[in-house]
Amino acid sequence: MREVKKGKIAVVLAAAVVMLLAGCGADDSEKVYLDEIRAEDYVKLSEYKGLSVEQAPPEVTEEQRDAYINYQLSLNPKDGAKEGDTVNIDYVGTMDGVAFEGGTASGQNLTLGSHRFIEGFEEGLIGAKAGDVVELNLTFPEDYHEGMAGKDVVFTVTVNTIMSTTLQELNDEYVKGLDIGCSTVEEYRQYVNDFLMEGAEAAYEDEIENSLVSMLMESCEFTKEPPQGMVDGYEGILRENLTAEAANYGMSLEQLMSLAYGMDAESYAKEIRNQAVRYAKQSIMMQAIADKEGLDVSEEELEAEMEEIVANTAYGSVDELKKDVDGRRYKESMMAQKVMGMLRENAVVNAG
Numbered sequence: 001m002r003e004v005k006k007g008k009i010a011v012v013l014a015a016a017v018v019m020l021l022a023g024c025g026a027d028d029s030e031k032v033y034l035d036e037i038r039a040e041d042y043v044k045l046s047e048y049k050g051l052s053v054e055q056a057p058p059e060v061t062e063e064q065r066d067a068y069i070n071y072q073l074s075l076n077p078k079d080g081a082k083e084g085d086t087v088n089i090d091y092v093g094t095m096d097g098v099a100f101e102g103g104t105a106s107g108q109n110l111t112l113g114s115h116r117f118i119e120g121f122e123e124g125l126i127g128a129k130a131g132d133v134v135e136l137n138l139t140f141p142e143d144y145h146e147g148m149a150g151k152d153v154v155f156t157v158t159v160n161t162i163m164s165t166t167l168q169e170l171n172d173e174y175v176k177g178l179d180i181g182c183s184t185v186e187e188y189r190q191y192v193n194d195f196l197m198e199g200a201e202a203a204y205e206d207e208i209e210n211s212l213v214s215m216l217m218e219s220c221e222f223t224k225e226p227p228q229g230m231v232d233g234y235e236g237i238l239r240e241n242l243t244a245e246a247a248n249y250g251m252s253l254e255q256l257m258s259l260a261y262g263m264d265a266e267s268y269a270k271e272i273r274n275q276a277v278r279y280a281k282q283s284i285m286m287q288a289i290a291d292k293e294g295l296d297v298s299e300e301e302l303e304a305e306m307e308e309i310v311a312n313t314a315y316g317s318v319d320e321l322k323k324d325v326d327g328r329r330y331k332e333s334m335m336a337q338k339v340m341g342m343l344r345e346n347a348v349v350n351a352g
Contacts, residue, residue, distance in 0.1 A: 031229055031233050032228075033332065034283060034287045034335075037227060039284050039290075041223070042226065043220050043221065044220065044222075044223055045220055045285070045288055045289065048343060049346040050346055050347070051347050052348040052349075053212060053215070053347060055211065055352050056351060058201045058203070068192055068196060069170065069189070070167060073170060074165075074167055077162060078168070079127075080129045081129070083113040083126065085111070086111045087162050087163075088163075089108050090105070090107065090157070091155050091156065092104045093154070093155045094153065095153045095154075100148070103153070110122065110125075112126060118138055118140055118141060119138070120136060120139075121138060121155060121157075124136040124157075128162075129162070130161050133157070133159075134156075134157045135155070136154065136155040136156075136157060138153055139151070170185055175187070208347065208349055209344060212340075213340075216343075217282060220285055226281055232276075234275075234277075234279045235272055235276035238276055242272070287332075289339050289342075290338070293339075295335065295338050295342065297331050302327060302330070302334065303318065306325070
């Protein structure tokens with residue numbers, strides 16, 4: 001089972017915005033869109049230009065750079081996996097050609113030599129390289145649980161990645177083999193520094209934007225509760241996003257919420273609802289700002305955005321994309337980004 005990262009459920013809501021593409025949530029007949037309401041009827045805006053936030057400038061230390069490089073040096077050794085290494089694998093177990101219950105999993109981390117699996121499984125992966133598909137003909141122990149004891153099975157194992165206990169040597173030959181446009185170790189160190197700085201700058205901007213939204217949410221006066229259909233829609237989006245996240249870990253939603261967030265069914269249902277209400281209010285607030293500033297997303301802008309999505313996905317055409325995308329919802333998310341750009345442009349950022 002993949003390691004579950006613990007954290008606040010609110011963090012997942014940001015990722016859930018992507019789910020707007022599919023128009024998940026309430027049934028079409030129950031959806032309430034921003035263009036169906038007057039945002040100013042729901043919120044009294046506070047001052048939103050010239051907001052002041054504190055945020056430490058982005059930076060990358062030598063320690064961070066070296067830690068990243070060492071991590072990369074531990075990945076996918078050329079000579080394959082050895083005992084003590086950790087492999088990330090997908091596997092399917094079959095008996096007489098039929099997959100058996102509990103014998104299939106994806107994204108599993110396994111340390112070779114840990115004896116977590118039946119005899120021969122871990123040993124059979126010694127020497128395997130990243131990308132290899134290994135077929136293991138094994139036999140369950142006689143003292144295994146009823147129904148599988150002593151049975152012959154075949155495990156088809158795909159090795160996704162290998163994390164070795166021994167670092168590869170950092171030299172020019174290794175760097176050239178990465179095929180990233182670098183020829184020397186020094187060039188590679190600069191490449192990694194630039195790469196990490198790009199991530200740090202993105203995180204810096206995200207923190208500023210999150211601070212601006214939080215400040216506005218606290219200072220604006222919400223005079224009416226959001227429409228029920230809008231809240232239901234966002235609740236459905238968040239619930240489906242969490243369910244998908246749980247599935248990535250091989251869990252049910254209930255299991256994920258218990259393990260990662262320490263919530264029982266009643267608690268997480270309440271929290272999801274609260275977050276849905278907050279996001280509905282946030283969307284209305286952003287629309288109210290857009291209305292006041294005269295901001296709009298044209299059909300041409302929406303079409304151009306969809307063409308870009310098609311160019312970077314498996315969709316064959318915009319018409320094909322539109323079958324899966326709720327255009328009105330996506331247009332709302334584009335509007336929110338346009339408002340966010342205006343707020344960021346007018347914000348005053350002080351080094352924290």
